Amino acid sequence: MNIKPANSTLLLEVKGLSVNYGGIQALKNIDLIVKTGEVVTLVGANGAGKSTILRAISKVIELRSGFIYYQGCNITRFPAYKVVSLGIAHAPEGRRVLARQTVLDNLELGAYIRSSRAGVKADINRQFEIFPRLAERRNQLAGTLSGGEQQMLAIARALMSRPQLLLLDEPSLGLAPTIVREIFSIIETLSMAGVTILLVEQNANLALQIANRGYVLEAGCITLSGKASELLNDERVRKAYLG
DSSP, rough: OOOOOOOOSSSEEEEEEEEEETTTTEEEEEEEEETTTTTEEEEOOOTTTTHHHHHHTTTOOOOSSEEEEEEEEOOOTTTHHHHHHTTEEETTTTTTOOOBBBBHHHHHHHHTTTOOOHHHHHHHHHHHOOHHHHHHTTBBBBGSSSSHHHHHHHHHHHHTTOOOOEHHHHETTTTTTHHHHHHHHHHHHHHHHHHHHHHHOHHHHHHHHHSSSSEEEEEEEEEEEEEEHHHHOOOOHHHHHHO
């Protein structure tokens, strides 16, 4: 797999991030950065806090403490809609497509912050080029799509806001191996096209193969970080997550 070199510009910085779910501390003083053009992956067991980091960045959940900076701007207290308007899009775990709306409706709703109808139409056509299956099913209800097609729709819908930073949460979850390879090929294509990606993925081996860097989480804490190639060859990572 081809790993695109990253720009040196700092796009996202998370400092001292902590999140509670009720009385349980889900994240503890998380520090991480994402540079422009990178694919950065979060590796860890189920319940380690990977998805919680993405939800905190996209403001789906509240922070207990810490700061989030995007392009040098403190967005810690920004509401979710403002985060999207700044250029951060989230394709959540479980896909969360609007089941009773068509594929086309889902894509149009993904562009709700945009005012140019011509631009939205052009980007819908662009998504249909990236995801030909969606073009074939443009008038089909999203809830009747296969799991792989719904994942494609979730990613395409997120891209409709024209994000600079795409948060991808478990894109391969529950999918057949052939579909997983197709999804990861699409992720590589997006990266090569200039989309910066923060990726949560259960298949650590695949994720580290396409990433520039990675962070390993255990029980809400970052225990290891470094270049993806180094993590792939780290004995601790191999034993715990790569089989």
